[in-house]
Amino acid sequence: MGYPYSHDLEVGTILSRHFGDESARRLNVWQEYGGYAALAKAVGMDATQITGIVKDSGLRGRGGAGFPTGLKWSFMPQEPTGPHYLCCNADESEPGAFKDREILRWVPHLLIEGCLIAARAIRAEHVYIYVRGEYFPYTRILNDAVVEAYEAGFIGPDILGSGWDCELTVHIGAGAYIAGEETGLMSSLVGGRAEPRVKPPFPAQSGVFGRPTTVNNVETLAAVPMILSEGSAWYRQWGTERSPGTKLWCCSGHLERPGTYELPLGIPLRDIIYDVCGGIRNGKKLKAVIPGGSSTALLTASELDCASTYEGMQEAGSSLGTASPIVMDEDTNIVRAIRRTAEFYAHESCGQCVQCREGTAWVAKILHRIEMGDGRLADIDTLYDLCEQLTGRTICVLADSVVFPLRSSLDKFRADYEALIGGRA
Ligand SMILES: Cc1cc2nc3c(=O)[nH]c(=O)nc-3n(C[C@H](O)[C@H](O)[C@H](O)COP(=O)(O)O)c2cc1C
Ligand code: SF4
Structure with a gap:
Protein backbone atom coordinates (compact mmCIF):
# COMPACT_ATOMS: atom_id res chain seq x y z
CA MET A 1 0.00 0.00 0.00
CA GLY A 2 1.48 3.34 -0.99
CA TYR A 3 1.43 6.65 0.81
CA PRO A 4 0.92 10.10 -0.61
CA TYR A 5 4.00 11.13 1.34
CA SER A 6 7.63 11.35 0.38
CA HIS A 7 8.92 9.36 3.38
CA ASP A 8 8.62 5.96 1.74
CA LEU A 9 7.58 3.37 4.27
CA GLU A 10 7.10 0.52 1.78
CA VAL A 11 10.02 -1.44 3.22
CA GLY A 12 9.43 -0.75 6.84
CA THR A 13 5.71 -0.49 7.24
CA ILE A 14 5.04 -2.34 10.44
CA LEU A 15 1.37 -2.15 11.21
CA SER A 16 -0.44 -1.07 8.08
CA ARG A 17 1.28 -3.01 5.32
CA HIS A 18 -1.76 -5.28 4.92
CA PHE A 19 -4.52 -2.77 5.65
CA GLY A 20 -7.14 -3.13 2.92
CA ASP A 21 -6.19 -6.74 2.15
CA ARG A 236 14.93 2.49 15.79
CA GLN A 237 15.73 3.34 12.16
CA TRP A 238 12.52 5.37 12.30
CA GLY A 239 11.66 8.16 14.69
CA THR A 240 13.93 9.83 17.23
CA GLU A 241 15.96 8.71 20.25
CA ARG A 242 13.05 9.35 22.63
CA SER A 243 10.25 8.52 20.19
CA PRO A 244 11.42 5.63 18.04
CA GLY A 245 9.45 3.74 15.41
CA THR A 246 6.34 4.42 13.44
CA LYS A 247 2.91 5.56 14.53
CA LEU A 248 -0.60 5.34 13.16
CA TRP A 249 -2.05 8.83 12.67
CA CYS A 250 -5.83 9.20 12.55
CA CYS A 251 -6.37 12.45 10.71
CA SER A 252 -9.87 13.90 10.68
CA GLY A 253 -11.74 17.15 10.25
CA HIS A 254 -11.56 19.66 7.43
CA LEU A 255 -8.89 17.86 5.40
CA GLU A 256 -8.65 16.99 1.72
CA ARG A 257 -7.56 13.42 2.53
CA PRO A 258 -8.57 12.41 6.06
CA GLY A 259 -7.62 8.87 7.06
CA THR A 260 -5.29 6.59 8.99
CA TYR A 261 -1.62 6.81 7.99
CA GLU A 262 1.39 4.99 9.38
CA LEU A 263 4.30 7.43 9.52
CA PRO A 264 7.72 7.54 11.13
CA LEU A 265 7.58 9.57 14.33
CA GLY A 266 9.22 12.97 13.96
CA ILE A 267 7.68 14.34 10.78
CA PRO A 268 6.58 17.97 11.27
CA LEU A 269 2.89 18.21 12.06
CA ARG A 270 2.60 20.70 9.21
CA ASP A 271 3.73 18.02 6.71
CA ILE A 272 1.20 15.53 8.04
CA ILE A 273 -1.59 18.05 7.48
CA TYR A 274 -0.45 19.59 4.19
CA ASP A 275 1.54 16.81 2.54
CA VAL A 276 0.10 13.50 3.78
CA CYS A 277 -3.50 14.71 4.12
CA GLY A 278 -3.49 17.13 1.18
CA GLY A 279 -4.13 20.29 3.21
CA ILE A 280 -7.37 21.97 4.19
CA ARG A 281 -10.37 21.09 2.06
CA ASN A 282 -11.80 23.58 -0.42
CA GLY A 283 -8.62 25.68 -0.30
CA LYS A 284 -9.49 27.11 3.12
CA LYS A 285 -7.01 28.19 5.77
CA LEU A 286 -6.34 26.24 8.97
CA LYS A 287 -7.67 27.86 12.12
CA ALA A 288 -6.72 25.28 14.75
CA VAL A 289 -5.82 21.64 15.22
CA ILE A 290 -6.29 19.46 18.28
CA PRO A 291 -3.26 17.28 17.54
CA GLY A 292 -3.46 14.22 19.77
CA GLY A 293 -7.16 13.44 20.15
CA SER A 294 -9.80 15.52 21.92
CA SER A 295 -7.98 15.65 25.26
CA THR A 296 -4.96 17.63 24.00
CA ALA A 297 -4.28 21.37 23.80
CA LEU A 298 -5.06 22.94 20.46
CA LEU A 299 -2.42 24.49 18.23
CA THR A 300 -2.82 27.36 15.80
CA ALA A 301 -1.65 27.72 12.19
CA SER A 302 1.63 29.30 13.33
CA GLU A 303 2.45 26.39 15.67
CA LEU A 304 2.55 23.50 13.18
CA ASP A 305 6.31 23.24 12.70
CA CYS A 306 6.72 20.99 15.73
CA ALA A 307 8.03 17.46 15.35
CA SER A 308 5.40 14.74 15.63
CA THR A 309 7.11 13.10 18.61
CA TYR A 310 6.20 12.83 22.28
CA GLU A 311 8.84 15.44 23.12
CA GLY A 312 8.14 17.66 20.10
CA MET A 313 4.46 17.97 20.86
CA GLN A 314 5.20 18.70 24.49
CA GLU A 315 7.62 21.47 23.52
CA ALA A 316 4.86 22.95 21.36
CA GLY A 317 2.57 23.07 24.42
CA SER A 318 0.38 20.12 23.53
CA SER A 319 0.85 16.34 23.48
CA LEU A 320 1.02 13.46 21.04
CA GLY A 321 -1.79 11.63 22.87
CA THR A 322 -3.29 9.09 20.50
CA ALA A 323 -1.89 10.94 17.44
CA SER A 324 -5.36 11.87 16.24
CA PRO A 325 -5.32 15.39 14.81
CA ILE A 326 -8.73 17.00 14.47
CA VAL A 327 -8.27 19.81 11.97
CA MET A 328 -10.53 22.88 11.94
CA ASP A 329 -10.70 25.37 9.09
CA GLU A 330 -11.06 29.16 9.23
CA ASP A 331 -14.88 28.97 9.35
CA THR A 332 -14.94 26.90 12.54
CA ASN A 333 -16.73 28.28 15.59
CA ILE A 334 -14.11 27.41 18.22
CA VAL A 335 -16.48 27.98 21.15
CA ARG A 336 -18.93 25.53 19.61
CA ALA A 337 -16.18 22.96 18.97
CA ILE A 338 -14.92 23.15 22.56
CA ARG A 339 -18.50 23.11 23.92
CA ARG A 340 -19.13 19.90 21.99
CA THR A 341 -15.91 18.38 23.39
CA ALA A 342 -16.82 19.44 26.94
CA GLU A 343 -20.27 17.85 26.57
CA PHE A 344 -18.59 14.58 25.66
CA TYR A 345 -16.47 14.61 28.83
CA ALA A 346 -19.42 15.68 30.99
CA HIS A 347 -21.45 12.80 29.59
CA GLU A 348 -18.64 10.27 30.04
CA SER A 349 -17.63 11.31 33.59
CA CYS A 350 -18.22 8.31 35.87
CA GLY A 351 -19.32 10.73 38.60
CA GLN A 352 -17.11 9.52 41.46
CA CYS A 353 -15.21 12.83 41.87
CA VAL A 354 -17.17 15.99 42.61
CA GLN A 355 -14.76 18.22 40.66
CA CYS A 356 -15.19 16.11 37.54
CA ARG A 357 -18.92 15.38 37.84
CA GLU A 358 -19.89 18.99 38.56
CA GLY A 359 -17.01 20.79 36.83
CA THR A 360 -17.30 19.18 33.40
CA ALA A 361 -21.07 19.79 33.42
CA TRP A 362 -20.58 23.46 34.35
CA VAL A 363 -17.97 23.94 31.63
CA ALA A 364 -20.40 22.55 29.05
CA LYS A 365 -23.26 24.74 30.39
CA ILE A 366 -21.24 27.96 30.39
CA LEU A 367 -19.86 27.30 26.91
CA HIS A 368 -23.39 26.65 25.67
CA ARG A 369 -24.53 29.94 27.18
CA ILE A 370 -21.72 31.84 25.47
CA GLU A 371 -22.36 30.09 22.16
CA MET A 372 -26.06 31.03 22.32
CA GLY A 373 -25.20 34.71 22.84
CA ASP A 374 -26.14 34.79 26.56
CA GLY A 375 -22.61 34.88 27.96
CA ARG A 376 -20.96 37.47 30.18
CA LEU A 377 -17.29 38.57 30.26
CA ALA A 378 -17.12 37.13 33.80
CA ASP A 379 -17.81 33.70 32.28
CA ILE A 380 -14.30 33.68 30.84
CA ASP A 381 -12.84 34.10 34.34
CA THR A 382 -15.16 31.39 35.62
CA LEU A 383 -13.95 29.03 32.88
CA TYR A 384 -10.32 29.71 33.83
CA ASP A 385 -11.23 29.05 37.47
CA LEU A 386 -12.87 25.77 36.47
CA CYS A 387 -9.67 24.81 34.64
CA GLU A 388 -7.86 25.15 37.99
CA GLN A 389 -10.49 23.11 39.83
CA LEU A 390 -10.38 20.33 37.24
CA THR A 391 -6.59 19.90 37.16
CA GLY A 392 -4.82 17.23 39.18
CA ARG A 393 -7.54 16.80 41.81
CA THR A 394 -9.36 13.69 40.68
CA ILE A 395 -8.99 9.91 40.63
CA CYS A 396 -8.24 9.73 36.92
CA VAL A 397 -7.30 12.29 34.27
CA LEU A 398 -10.67 12.50 32.53
CA ALA A 399 -11.21 15.79 34.34
CA ASP A 400 -7.84 17.13 33.18
CA SER A 401 -8.72 16.06 29.64
CA VAL A 402 -11.35 18.75 29.30
CA VAL A 403 -8.93 21.42 30.54
CA PHE A 404 -6.32 21.09 27.78
CA PRO A 405 -8.56 21.99 24.84
CA LEU A 406 -10.54 24.49 26.94
CA ARG A 407 -7.66 26.48 28.42
CA SER A 408 -5.75 26.58 25.11
CA SER A 409 -8.86 27.83 23.31
CA LEU A 410 -9.32 30.58 25.92
CA ASP A 411 -5.64 31.58 25.64
CA LYS A 412 -5.45 31.48 21.85
CA PHE A 413 -8.99 32.39 20.74
CA ARG A 414 -10.16 34.76 23.46
CA ALA A 415 -11.35 37.15 20.76
CA ASP A 416 -13.80 34.49 19.50
CA TYR A 417 -15.27 34.18 22.99
CA GLU A 418 -15.46 37.94 23.41
CA ALA A 419 -17.10 38.39 20.02
CA LEU A 420 -19.93 36.02 21.04
CA ILE A 421 -20.24 37.75 24.44
CA GLY A 422 -20.44 41.15 22.76
CA GLY A 423 -19.21 43.27 25.69
CA ARG A 424 -21.80 42.14 28.28
CA ALA A 425 -20.23 42.48 31.72
C1 LIG B 1 -10.39 8.52 30.52
C2 LIG B 1 -9.36 7.62 29.90
C3 LIG B 1 -9.68 6.85 28.80
C4 LIG B 1 -8.73 6.01 28.21
N1 LIG B 1 -9.07 5.29 27.10
C5 LIG B 1 -8.15 4.48 26.54
C6 LIG B 1 -8.49 3.68 25.40
O1 LIG B 1 -9.61 3.72 24.90
N2 LIG B 1 -7.52 2.88 24.88
C7 LIG B 1 -6.25 2.81 25.43
O2 LIG B 1 -5.42 2.03 24.95
N3 LIG B 1 -5.91 3.55 26.49
C8 LIG B 1 -6.83 4.36 27.06
N4 LIG B 1 -6.48 5.09 28.16
C9 LIG B 1 -5.12 4.89 28.73
C10 LIG B 1 -5.09 3.62 29.61
O3 LIG B 1 -5.48 3.98 30.93
C11 LIG B 1 -3.71 2.98 29.67
O4 LIG B 1 -2.77 3.96 30.03
C12 LIG B 1 -3.26 2.36 28.35
O5 LIG B 1 -4.18 1.42 27.87
C13 LIG B 1 -1.90 1.69 28.55
O6 LIG B 1 -1.44 1.13 27.36
P1 LIG B 1 -0.07 1.59 26.69
O7 LIG B 1 0.97 1.63 27.76
O8 LIG B 1 0.19 0.54 25.67
O9 LIG B 1 -0.33 2.94 26.09
C14 LIG B 1 -7.42 5.95 28.75
C15 LIG B 1 -7.09 6.71 29.88
C16 LIG B 1 -8.04 7.56 30.44
C17 LIG B 1 -7.66 8.38 31.62
S1 SF4 C 1 -12.04 12.07 37.18
FE1 SF4 C 1 -12.22 9.95 36.45
S2 SF4 C 1 -12.82 8.82 38.31
FE2 SF4 C 1 -13.21 10.96 38.76
S3 SF4 C 1 -15.39 11.27 38.20
FE3 SF4 C 1 -14.13 11.84 36.43
S4 SF4 C 1 -14.13 9.97 35.22
FE4 SF4 C 1 -14.72 9.35 37.26
Missing part, protein backbone atom coordinates in the same frame (compact mmCIF):
# COMPACT_ATOMS: atom_id res chain seq x y z
CA GLU A 22 -9.11 -8.89 3.38
CA SER A 23 -7.21 -12.13 2.77
CA ALA A 24 -4.66 -11.13 5.44
CA ARG A 25 -7.32 -11.90 8.05
CA ARG A 26 -7.02 -15.62 7.31
CA LEU A 27 -4.36 -17.59 9.11
CA ASN A 28 -2.99 -19.44 6.06
CA VAL A 29 -2.40 -16.13 4.22
CA TRP A 30 -1.06 -14.45 7.34
CA GLN A 31 1.50 -17.22 7.76
CA GLU A 32 2.56 -16.79 4.13
CA TYR A 33 3.26 -13.16 5.07
CA GLY A 34 5.50 -14.39 7.91
CA GLY A 35 2.89 -14.36 10.65
CA TYR A 36 3.62 -16.19 13.93
CA ALA A 37 7.36 -16.51 13.14
CA ALA A 38 8.02 -14.04 15.96
CA LEU A 39 5.94 -16.16 18.36
CA ALA A 40 7.98 -19.22 17.38
CA LYS A 41 11.09 -17.22 18.26
CA ALA A 42 9.55 -16.00 21.53
CA VAL A 43 8.76 -19.46 22.86
CA GLY A 44 12.49 -20.23 22.66
CA MET A 45 13.32 -17.16 24.74
CA ASP A 46 12.77 -16.38 28.39
CA ALA A 47 10.72 -13.46 29.70
CA THR A 48 13.72 -11.27 30.50
CA GLN A 49 15.18 -11.62 27.00
CA ILE A 50 11.92 -10.59 25.32
CA THR A 51 11.45 -7.66 27.67
CA GLY A 52 15.06 -6.61 27.03
CA ILE A 53 14.52 -6.39 23.26
CA VAL A 54 11.34 -4.36 23.68
CA LYS A 55 13.09 -2.07 26.18
CA ASP A 56 15.98 -1.51 23.75
CA SER A 57 13.55 -0.73 20.92
CA GLY A 58 12.27 2.24 22.91
CA LEU A 59 8.64 1.35 22.04
CA ARG A 60 6.28 3.64 23.95
CA GLY A 61 2.65 2.93 24.79
CA ARG A 62 0.26 4.05 22.08
CA GLY A 63 -2.79 4.38 24.37
CA GLY A 64 -2.09 8.07 25.02
CA ALA A 65 0.49 8.46 27.78
CA GLY A 66 3.51 7.11 25.87
CA PHE A 67 4.88 5.10 28.82
CA PRO A 68 7.89 2.91 27.81
CA THR A 69 6.51 -0.58 27.13
CA GLY A 70 9.52 -2.69 28.11
CA LEU A 71 9.83 -0.79 31.39
CA LYS A 72 6.15 -1.39 32.15
CA TRP A 73 6.60 -5.11 31.53
CA SER A 74 9.60 -5.19 33.87
CA PHE A 75 7.39 -3.98 36.76
CA MET A 76 5.63 -7.36 36.79
CA PRO A 77 6.85 -9.74 39.52
CA GLN A 78 9.83 -11.74 38.26
CA GLU A 79 9.01 -14.76 40.44
CA PRO A 80 5.28 -15.43 40.02
CA THR A 81 3.42 -16.63 43.08
CA GLY A 82 0.19 -17.15 41.14
CA PRO A 83 -1.52 -16.08 37.92
CA HIS A 84 -0.48 -13.00 35.90
CA TYR A 85 -2.73 -11.38 33.30
CA LEU A 86 -2.37 -9.26 30.18
CA CYS A 87 -5.17 -6.89 29.19
CA CYS A 88 -5.16 -5.57 25.68
CA ASN A 89 -6.98 -2.23 25.70
CA ALA A 90 -9.14 -2.10 22.55
CA ASP A 91 -11.73 0.23 24.05
CA GLU A 92 -10.76 3.10 21.70
CA SER A 93 -13.34 5.81 22.41
CA GLU A 94 -11.42 9.10 22.40
CA PRO A 95 -13.02 11.49 19.90
CA GLY A 96 -10.72 11.62 16.87
CA ALA A 97 -9.12 8.20 17.47
CA PHE A 98 -9.84 5.39 15.02
CA LYS A 99 -6.52 3.57 14.64
CA ASP A 100 -6.98 0.46 16.81
CA ARG A 101 -10.06 -0.57 14.89
CA GLU A 102 -7.96 -0.69 11.69
CA ILE A 103 -5.67 -3.23 13.35
CA LEU A 104 -8.63 -5.28 14.60
CA ARG A 105 -10.34 -5.33 11.23
CA TRP A 106 -7.37 -5.88 8.89
CA VAL A 107 -4.59 -7.64 10.82
CA PRO A 108 -6.17 -9.45 13.78
CA HIS A 109 -3.46 -12.13 13.79
CA LEU A 110 -0.78 -9.44 14.20
CA LEU A 111 -2.51 -8.31 17.38
CA ILE A 112 -2.97 -11.88 18.67
CA GLU A 113 0.70 -12.63 18.06
CA GLY A 114 1.73 -9.40 19.82
CA CYS A 115 -0.50 -10.30 22.79
CA LEU A 116 1.02 -13.77 23.10
CA ILE A 117 4.61 -12.48 22.97
CA ALA A 118 3.77 -9.85 25.61
CA ALA A 119 2.08 -12.53 27.71
CA ARG A 120 5.27 -14.59 27.61
CA ALA A 121 7.33 -11.55 28.58
CA ILE A 122 5.20 -10.84 31.66
CA ARG A 123 4.62 -14.54 32.48
CA ALA A 124 0.86 -14.22 31.96
CA GLU A 125 -1.32 -17.26 31.74
CA HIS A 126 -4.35 -15.49 30.28
CA VAL A 127 -4.81 -12.60 27.81
CA TYR A 128 -8.01 -10.56 27.78
CA ILE A 129 -8.69 -8.35 24.77
CA TYR A 130 -11.23 -5.77 25.95
CA VAL A 131 -12.93 -4.42 22.81
CA ARG A 132 -15.10 -1.31 22.67
CA GLY A 133 -18.75 -2.46 22.73
CA GLU A 134 -19.67 -0.60 19.55
CA TYR A 135 -16.87 -2.33 17.60
CA PHE A 136 -19.09 -5.33 16.99
CA PRO A 137 -18.09 -6.04 13.34
CA TYR A 138 -14.39 -5.85 14.25
CA THR A 139 -14.94 -8.12 17.25
CA ARG A 140 -16.36 -10.76 14.93
CA ILE A 141 -13.27 -10.54 12.72
CA LEU A 142 -11.04 -10.81 15.78
CA ASN A 143 -13.01 -13.77 17.16
CA ASP A 144 -12.67 -15.68 13.87
CA ALA A 145 -8.90 -15.14 13.99
CA VAL A 146 -8.76 -16.29 17.64
CA VAL A 147 -10.55 -19.53 16.71
CA GLU A 148 -8.06 -20.14 13.91
CA ALA A 149 -5.10 -19.43 16.21
CA TYR A 150 -6.46 -21.84 18.83
CA GLU A 151 -6.93 -24.57 16.19
CA ALA A 152 -3.36 -24.09 14.97
CA GLY A 153 -1.91 -24.39 18.49
CA PHE A 154 -0.75 -20.77 18.77
CA ILE A 155 -3.03 -20.24 21.78
CA GLY A 156 -3.94 -22.76 24.50
CA PRO A 157 -1.96 -25.54 26.15
CA ASP A 158 1.64 -26.32 25.18
CA ILE A 159 1.99 -23.53 22.60
CA LEU A 160 4.07 -24.75 19.62
CA GLY A 161 5.20 -27.72 21.71
CA SER A 162 7.06 -25.46 24.15
CA GLY A 163 5.30 -26.59 27.29
CA TRP A 164 4.00 -23.03 27.82
CA ASP A 165 0.22 -22.57 28.24
CA CYS A 166 -1.66 -19.34 27.57
CA GLU A 167 -5.36 -18.73 27.02
CA LEU A 168 -6.93 -15.74 25.25
CA THR A 169 -10.42 -14.31 25.70
CA VAL A 170 -12.10 -11.56 23.70
CA HIS A 171 -14.34 -9.49 25.97
CA ILE A 172 -16.93 -7.08 24.57
CA GLY A 173 -16.75 -3.78 26.44
CA ALA A 174 -19.45 -2.00 28.38
CA GLY A 175 -19.87 0.94 26.01
CA ALA A 176 -18.39 3.77 28.06
CA TYR A 177 -15.36 5.95 27.36
CA ILE A 178 -14.22 5.58 30.96
CA ALA A 179 -13.90 1.80 30.49
CA GLY A 180 -10.74 2.63 28.49
CA GLU A 181 -8.99 3.94 31.62
CA GLU A 182 -6.96 0.95 32.75
CA THR A 183 -8.37 0.51 36.27
CA GLY A 184 -11.92 1.15 35.01
CA LEU A 185 -11.30 -1.44 32.29
CA MET A 186 -10.15 -4.08 34.75
CA SER A 187 -13.13 -3.43 37.01
CA SER A 188 -15.51 -3.73 34.05
CA LEU A 189 -13.76 -6.90 32.87
CA VAL A 190 -14.45 -8.72 36.14
CA GLY A 191 -18.10 -7.62 36.24
CA GLY A 192 -17.89 -4.35 38.17
CA ARG A 193 -18.72 -0.80 37.10
CA ALA A 194 -16.11 0.81 34.88
CA GLU A 195 -15.02 3.15 37.67
CA PRO A 196 -11.34 4.10 37.90
CA ARG A 197 -9.62 3.73 41.25
CA VAL A 198 -6.73 5.48 42.90
CA LYS A 199 -3.22 4.23 42.06
CA PRO A 200 -1.22 2.78 43.79
CA PRO A 201 -1.67 -0.11 43.82
CA PHE A 202 -0.66 -0.14 40.16
CA PRO A 203 -1.94 -2.91 37.87
CA ALA A 204 1.44 -4.69 38.06
CA GLN A 205 0.79 -5.09 41.80
CA SER A 206 -2.96 -5.63 41.77
CA GLY A 207 -5.06 -5.85 38.63
CA VAL A 208 -7.49 -8.38 37.18
CA PHE A 209 -8.84 -10.60 40.02
CA GLY A 210 -6.39 -8.76 42.31
CA ARG A 211 -3.45 -10.33 40.50
CA PRO A 212 -0.45 -8.68 38.76
CA THR A 213 -1.62 -7.38 35.38
CA THR A 214 -0.21 -5.39 32.48
CA VAL A 215 -2.51 -3.21 30.39
CA ASN A 216 -1.36 -2.29 26.89
CA ASN A 217 -2.97 -0.61 23.94
CA VAL A 218 -3.74 -2.48 20.68
CA GLU A 219 -1.22 -0.50 18.61
CA THR A 220 1.51 -1.04 21.23
CA LEU A 221 1.06 -4.80 21.18
CA ALA A 222 0.76 -4.98 17.38
CA ALA A 223 4.24 -3.42 17.06
CA VAL A 224 5.83 -6.17 19.15
CA PRO A 225 6.09 -9.11 16.64
CA MET A 226 8.14 -7.09 14.12
CA ILE A 227 10.38 -5.74 16.89
CA LEU A 228 11.07 -9.27 18.05
CA SER A 229 11.67 -10.59 14.50
CA GLU A 230 13.77 -7.72 13.21
CA GLY A 231 15.38 -6.41 16.39
CA SER A 232 15.41 -3.16 18.30
CA ALA A 233 18.00 -1.43 16.05
CA TRP A 234 15.79 -2.10 13.04
CA TYR A 235 12.83 -0.49 14.80
